[in-house]
Amino acid sequence: MHHKHQLSCLHCQPQDYIRMVQHMIERCLLFHMGRDDCVKALAKHANIEPIITLKFWKELLKENKAFFHAYFQSHRMATFRRRKHWG
Numbered sequence: 198m199h200h201k202h203q204l205s206c207l208h209c210q211p212q213d214y215i216r217m218v219q220h221m222i223e224r225c226l227l228f229h230m231g232r233d234d235c236v237k238a239l240a241k242h243a244n245i246e247p248i249i250t251l252k253f254w255k256e257l258l259k260e261n262k263a264f265f266h267a268y269f270q271s272h273r274m275a276t277f278r279r280r281k282h283w284g
Contacts, residue, residue: 215253218239218245218249218250218253219253219257221239221243221245222235222239222250222253222254222257225238225239226268229272231272232251232254235250235254236250236251236254
């Protein structure tokens with residue numbers, strides 16, 4: 198089975214697709230996006246089904262607990278500072 202896609206396909210190139218989704222989630226993290234914003238962005242801009250992004254997010258979270266703990270702490274602090282500054 199071979200499909201014509203611009204992006205990697207889960208069915209045609211599963212390893213490439215996995216790397217692509219992981220890379221896109223990492224890009225979302227660089228933009229300080231939370232899980233829900235990342236899911237929406239990948240659905241809108243890369244046509245990745247939300248259930249796929251959620252599955253990858255969950256696996257990354259499980260494999261990188263310390264990173265995500267620090268990331269969520271930082272994300273909460275940045276949100277708090279923005280609210281305090283603009284509030």
